Amino acid sequence: MINITLKDGSVRQYSKGTTVLEVTEDISRGLAKKALAGKYNGKIVDLNTKLAEDGSLEIVTFDDPEGQEAYRHTTSHIMAQAVQRLYPGTKLAIGPAINDGYYYDFDSEHTFTPEDLAKIEAEMEKIIKADYPLTRKVMSRQEALDFFTDRGETYKVELIRDLPEDAEISLYEQGEFIDLCAGPHVPSTGRIKANKLMNLAGAYWRGNVKNKMLQRIYGTSFPKKQELEDYLFRLEEAKKRDHRKIGQELKLFTIMEEGPGFPFFFPKGMVIRNELEAYWRELHRTWGYQEIKTPVILNRQLWERSGHWYNYRENMYTTLIDEEEYAIKPMNCPGAILVYASEPHSYREFPLRLSEMGLVHRHELSGALHGLMRVRSFTQDDSHIFMLPSQITDEIKAVIDLVDTMYKKFGFEYHVELSTKPENAIGSDEAWEMTTNALEKALQEKGMPYKVNPGDGAFYGPKIDFHLKDSIGRTWQCGTIQLDSNLPERFDLTYIGEDGQKHRPIMIHRVAFGSIERFIAILTEHYAGAFPTWLAPVQVKILPITDRQHEYAEKLQQELFAAGVRVEVDHRSEKIGYKIREARLERVPYMLVIGDKEMENGTVALRKRGEGDQGAVDFASFKAELLQEIAERV
RNA sequence: GCUGGCGUAGCUCAGUAGGUAGAGCGCAUCCUUGGUAAGGAUGAGGUCACCGGUUCAAUUCCGGUCGCUAGCUCCA
Numbered sequence: 221m222i223n224i225t226l227k228d229g230s231v232r233q234y235s236k237g238t239t240v241l242e243v244t245e246d247i248s249r250g251l252a253k254k255a256l257a258g259k260y261n262g263k264i265v266d267l268n269t270k271l272a273e274d275g276s277l278e279i280v281t282f283d284d285p286e287g288q289e290a291y292r293h294t295t296s297h298i299m300a301q302a303v304q305r306l307y308p309g310t311k312l313a314i315g316p317a318i319n320d321g322y323y324y325d326f327d328s329e330h331t332f333t334p335e336d337l338a339k340i341e342a343e344m345e346k347i348i349k350a351d352y353p354l355t356r357k358v359m360s361r362q363e364a365l366d367f368f369t370d371r372g373e374t375y376k377v378e379l380i381r382d383l384p385e386d387a388e389i390s391l392y393e394q395g396e397f398i399d400l401c402a403g404p405h406v407p408s409t410g411r412i413k414a415n416k417l418m419n420l421a422g423a424y425w426r427g428n429v430k431n432k433m434l435q436r437i438y439g440t441s442f443p444k445k446q447e448l449e450d451y452l453f454r455l456e457e458a459k460k461r462d463h464r465k466i467g468q469e470l471k472l473f474t475i476m477e478e479g480p481g482f483p484f485f486f487p488k489g490m491v492i493r494n495e496l497e498a499y500w501r502e503l504h505r506t507w508g509y510q511e512i513k514t515p516v517i518l519n520r521q522l523w524e525r526s527g528h529w530y531n532y533r534e535n536m537y538t539t540l541i542d543e544e545e546y547a548i549k550p551m552n553c554p555g556a557i558l559v560y561a562s563e564p565h566s567y568r569e570f571p572l573r574l575s576e577m578g579l580v581h582r583h584e585l586s587g588a589l590h591g592l593m594r595v596r597s598f599t600q601d602d603s604h605i606f607m608l609p610s611q612i613t614d615e616i617k618a619v620i621d622l623v624d625t626m627y628k629k630f631g632f633e634y635h636v637e638l639s640t641k642p643e644n645a646i647g648s649d650e651a652w653e654m655t656t657n658a659l660e661k662a663l664q665e666k667g668m669p670y671k672v673n674p675g676d677g678a679f680y681g682p683k684i685d686f687h688l689k690d691s692i693g694r695t696w697q698c699g700t701i702q703l704d705s706n707l708p709e710r711f712d713l714t715y716i717g718e719d720g721q722k723h724r725p726i727m728i729h730r731v732a733f734g735s736i737e738r739f740i741a742i743l744t745e746h747y748a749g750a751f752p753t754w755l756a757p758v759q760v761k762i763l764p765i766t767d768r769q770h771e772y773a774e775k776l777q778q779e780l781f782a783a784g785v786r787v788e789v790d791h792r793s794e795k796i797g798y799k800i801r802e803a804r805l806e807r808v809p810y811m812l813v814i815g816d817k818e819m820e821n822g823t824v825a826l827r828k829r830g831e832g833d834q835g836a837v838d839f840a841s842f843k844a845e846l847l848q849e850i851a852e853r854v
Numbered sequence: 855g856c857u858g859g860c861g862u863a864g865c866u867c868a869g870u871a872g873g874u875a876g877a878g879c880g881c882a883u884c885c886u887u888g889g890u891a892a893g894g895a896u897g898a899g900g901u902c903a904c905c906g907g908u909u910c911a912a913u914u915c916c917g918g919u920c921g922c923u924a925g926c927u928c929c930a
Contacts, residue, residue, distance in 0.1 A: 323925095334859070421925030422857025429927050433857050436925070468865080477903080477921050535929090580930090585855050586921090588928060600930065685930090697930060734930045766887040793887070801891035815889055825890080833890055 282443045290404040292317035294354065295344075295412050295441040296324045297405070301397035302343035303328075303437075306336075312399060313375040313425060313434050319693065320451070321440025325423055327375065332435050337417040340437070344415055351410030352395040356403065364389040368400065375425065376400045414448035415441040461691040463744035464591040470749055470757065470806065472740070473592060481589045481596030483737060488757035491786065492740055495755050497577060499629075499853060500601055500733065507622055509575040509603055514555025516579055520545040525710055526554040527646050531679045535582045552578035553704070553729055556604040557711045565715040567608055570725070571615050575603040577736075592741035593696055599736045605728040606708075606715070612726055616662035616684075616701060623686055623699045623732045629853070630743060635695070636668055637685045639676035646679055647706040655703035656682040680706040686734075691745040698734030698742065703727075750807040750829060753846070754853040760787040760846070761808045762824075763799045765815035767791075772819045776812065776839060783847055800827065810846065812839075 281287050296315035299322075303310050307330045315324030326332075359367060361383060368376040379400060380389060392401045394409055406412075417439040425431035442448040459465070467473050472489035475482070485493060501511065517539065523529040528536065528550065537548040549555065556574050565572065581597050588594050607615055627634055638659060641652045659682055663670050670684070677683050686699035704727045707713075714722040733739040743751070753759050760780055764773045773789045780787040790799045796813060803811050811827040818824050818836060826834040826842060 331858080419924055420858055423926045424856080427926070429856075433926075435857075438925080475922095480921065582929080585928060587855065587857095587923095587926085589922090594929070598930065700930070731930065738930055763890090765889055768887080793885095795886095795888050795893065796890060797888090798892055799890090804891060811890085813890065817889085827890065 286404065289317040290406050291411070291443065292322040292441055293401075293403075294405045294409070295415055295439065296322040297354075297392065297394060297397065297399055297401070298344050298347050298409055298412060298415075299340065299417070299437060299439055300324050300326075300399060301347055301394065302340050304397065306339060306343055311373055311375055314379075315399075321418065321438060323436050323438045325425070325434040325436045327425075327432065327434050332420055332437065334420065337420070337437070341415065341417050347395065348409050348412050348415070350395060351408050353408045354405045355393045356405075357391045357393060357398075359389045359391065361385060361387050361389055364391070364400065367391075373400075411443075412441050413443050414445045415439060416448060416452070455692065458691040458693075461745045461748040462591075463593070463691075463741040466744050466749040467592065467741075472744070472757070475591070475595075480586065481584060481594075483592055483595055483597070489740070491757040492743070492751065492755050493736055496733070496736060496739065497601075499754075500577075500626075503622070503626065504575050504603070507573075507618075508571075509573040511575050511577075512556065512559050513576060514552060514559065514578065515549075516581075517541075517546050517548055518554065520547060522554050522558070523547050526557075526707060527680065527710060528554070531644055531646065535584070537581050537583060548581045549578070550580050550582045551729075552576050552580060552600060552602045553604060553707060554711075556602070557707055557713065557727075560604070560606055561711055561713055565606070565725070567715050567717050567723075570715070571605050571607040571611055573603055573605045575601070578602045592737040593690065595735075595737055598738070600731050601733045601736065603728075603730050605730065606713070606725040607728070609726055612658045612703070612728075613662050613665065615728065616659060616703075617666055619701050619728070619730050619732075620662065620666055620668065620684070623701075626732050627686070627688070627699075630746065632688055632742075632746065634686050634688050634698075636663065636670040637673045637676075637687060638663065638670050639673040639678075639683045639685060641682060642675045642677050642679060644679045645677070647681070647709070651705040652682065655705050659684050659701070659703055678702055680704050681729075688742050690742060691748075696734075696738060696742065698739060699732050700730065700734065702729040704729055750809075752854065753809045754850045756807070756809050757786065758788050758806060758808050759785050759850070760810045760812060761803045761806070762787065762789045762812045762814065763796060763803065764789070764791060765796050765813065767793070768816065769814045769819055773814060776814070776824070780843065780846075783843065785843075785846065785850070804829075810842075812842075 282291055293316065296317065300312055300315055303324070303326060304312075307328050310326050310328035310330070313325035313327060316322065330336075361380060364380050365377060368380065376399075383389065389400065390402055391398055392403060392405055393399075417437060419438050421436045421438065422433045423436040424433055440448070440451065442451065467489070470488060471486045472492065473483050473485045476484060504511070520529065520538070523536070529547075532550055536550050539546050539548065555578070556576060559574060560572070578600050579597070580600055584594060584596050589596070605615060605619075638656075640656055645652065663684065673685075681702050681704040683700050683702040685697045687695040688698050689695050708724050708727050713725055713727070715725050717723045743755075751757070762773045762776055764770055770789075770791050773791065777787050777789050790803070792799070800811060800813070807829060809829045813825040813827060815825070821836070822839060823836040824839050824842060826837045828834055
C-alpha cells in the first residue's frame with residue numbers, strides 16, 4: 221500500500237499498480253480547478269496518475285488506453301447530463317467509451333433528431349465551461365437501489381440488481397448530475413477540450429432484440445481541438461476509400477433495387493474476381509487441394525439430414541420443383557459430403573482436401589446488407605478436409621499457414637478469434653470439447669495470439685475466425701476454420717483404417733478469402749482502388765497525343781494484348797493532360813504517352829501510377845518488365 | 855427484422871413557401887491535333903423510387919410500400 225497525502229492534509233492508502241482515480245472525492249471540493257489529487261513523495265498526484273508496481277508515479281495521458289477511456293467516459297456523462305437538462309424524464313441506460321469515442325443509450329419520450337445534436341452539443345459546452353468537479357460516492361447495494369428507484373432510473377436499477385449482495389456501488393456526480401459508474405473519470409468537466417456528437421442510432425437494451433430499442437447518441441472527444449479536426453479529416457478521407465464509392469467510380473460492381481443484396485459484377489470487377497480465383501487455384505493446387513463443384517439447389521431431405529433445415533431455415537431460400545421442396549444452398553458442406561460419400565475411402569487418401577468455389581445464398585436481414593461486405597449471394601472459397609484424428613493439429617496449422625500466406629500477399633493485418641459452442645449447437649458436449657481443444661491447441665502451437673468469442677461458433681462446430689479491417693476500422697470476418705464432428709456422424713461418413721475396419725473421419729470446413737465478394741470489398745478499400753498491376757482491371761493505357769500516333773498506338777496495343785496484358789487506347793480527340801487525368805482517376809498502373817518523338821524512336825513516354833512521368837523508355841524492355849511484374853503478382 | 859436519416863438526369867447535387875424541373879460532370883455530334891491532372895460549341899437525356907389520400911392542382915403535404923444509409927441484432 222502507498223500513503224498519499226491529500227491537499228487537505230488527510231492521508232489515504234492505495235494499492236500499488238492501480239490508477240489513482242478514486243481520490244476524486246477527497247480533492248474535488250475546492251481543489252477541482254487545479255484538479256490535483258494530492259502529493260506522494262513530493263510529486264503531485266493527479267486523477268490521471270498511476271502508481272506503478274514499484275511505487276513510482278506514472279502520468280496517465282490520453283495516449284494511454286486507460287486515460288483515453290476516462291476522458292471519453294467523462295464526456296459521455298456530460299452528454300447524459302446535457303440530455304437530461306434538455307429533455308427531462310429521459311432515462312439513462314449505459315454510456316461507455318468505445319474505440320473512437322463514446323456513446324450513451326437513452327430511453328426518452330422525445331425522439332432525437334440530427335438537429336437536436338447541435339443543441340445537445342451546445343448544452344455540453346456549458347457544462348464543460350462550468351468545470352464541475354467529478355465526485356465519487358460509494359453506496360451499499362441497497363442504498364443504490366433505493367436511490368435509483370426514487371429517481372425512476374429503471375435501467376440503472378436493473379444493472380444494480382445483477383450485482384452481488386455485498387457489492388460496493390460507486391456513483392459519480394458532477395453538478396446536478398449523478399450516475400451509476402465504476403469510473404474512471406477525469407477530475408472535472410472542464411478537462412474536455414474538443415467534443416463532437418457524431419450520429420444517432422437505435423440500440424436494443426442489453427443488445428437483445430427482445431428488449432426495448434433505445435436511442436443511442438455517438439460522440440467523440442479529444443484533449444485538443446486539432447486532434448478532433450485531424451480525426452474528422454481522417455474519417456472523411458477514409459470515406460473516399462469506401463468500396464461502394466470506388467466500386468461505382470471504377471465500374472467494378474453494382475447492386476440494384478431489383479435484387480437487394482444480390483450483386484452484379486461489371487467487366488472490370490470480373491477481372492479482379494477472375495485474377496483472385498486464378499491465384500487461389502494455383503495456390504491450392506500446390507497445397508494439395510482438389511477442386512470440385514456441387515449444385516446450388518438440393519432437395520429438402522438433404523438439408524433435413526444435415527440439420528440446416530432445423531437450425532438455419534430462416535436464412536434459406538426454398539423453391540418447389542415438380543411439387544417437391546428444394547433449398548438453395550446456404551453452405552457448401554452437404555454437397556461436399558455427398559461427394560465424399562459417393563465412394564469408399566481409405567485412410568491412405570487422408571488428409572483429403574476437397575475445395576470448391578461455392579456460390580451460396582443466404583437470406584440476411586435487410587438491415588445487415590452492406591455493399592459487397594454483406595450480401596445475400598456470395599461465393600465462398602470453401603474446402604472440406606477429411607482426415608484422421610491424429611492429423612487434426614497439423615492440418616489446422618497448415619490451413620493457418622495457407623491463410624497467412626494469402627493475406628500477406630495483400631499486405632493485410634489481421635486478428636484471430638476462437639468462437640466456441642453457441643446456444644443452438646447440435647452434437648454432444650464431448651465432441652464440442654474435443655474439437656474446441658483441437659483448434660485451441662493448433663493456435664497455441666503456432667504461437668498465434670487470439671481472442672475467445674464464447675458462444676459464437678457455428679451450430680455444428682467451433683471455429684477460428686480471421687478478421688480484416690475496412691477503411692474506417694470496422695472489422696469483418698473473412699477466413700474461418702471450423703471443425704465439424706457432427707456432419708460426418710449425420711451422414712455416416714466412414715473410411716477404412718489400417719486395421720481394415722470402418723472408422724469415422726474428422727472433417728474441417730475452411731475458407732481463406734471468406735467470400736470473394738467481401739474480400740474484393742476489403743481489397744478495394746485497402747488499395748483505395750489502386751490495385752496492384754496483376755489485379756488492375758486496366759493494366760496499361762496508351763495515350764496518343766494526336767491522331768497521327770493512332771496507328772502506332774494500335775500496334776503497341778496489339779503487342780501487349782497478345783501477351784495477355786489488359787490494355788486500352790484512349791483515341792479521343794482530347795488533350796494529353798485530359799487523358800492523363802482520366803487514366804489517373806481510373807488508377808491505371810501504367811500510361812504510355814506517345815507522340816511523334818516516341819513513334820520515331822520506337823519508345824514510349826512512361827507514366828507510372830504514384831510516381832509520375834518516367835520519361836522515354838524502350839517499349840520492349842517496358843513490356844518485359846511489365847510481364848514479369850504481372851507473372852510474379854507483386 | 856428494429857430505430858433514426860435519406861430517395862430529383864448515368865454520377866454529384868440544387869430547386870419548387872403546392873402551379874409537372876435545373877447545374878456541373880459524363881454521353882452524342884461538330885470544331886480543335888494540342889507533350890504530362892479538365893480546349894470550345896451544339897444536342898440528347900427526368901412518370902422528381904412506387905402506390906394510395908388530401909387538393910381545382912402533388913415532385914413538394916399526409917399515409918403505406920420498396921430501396922439505400924448509420925447503428926443494433928445476425929454473419930463470410
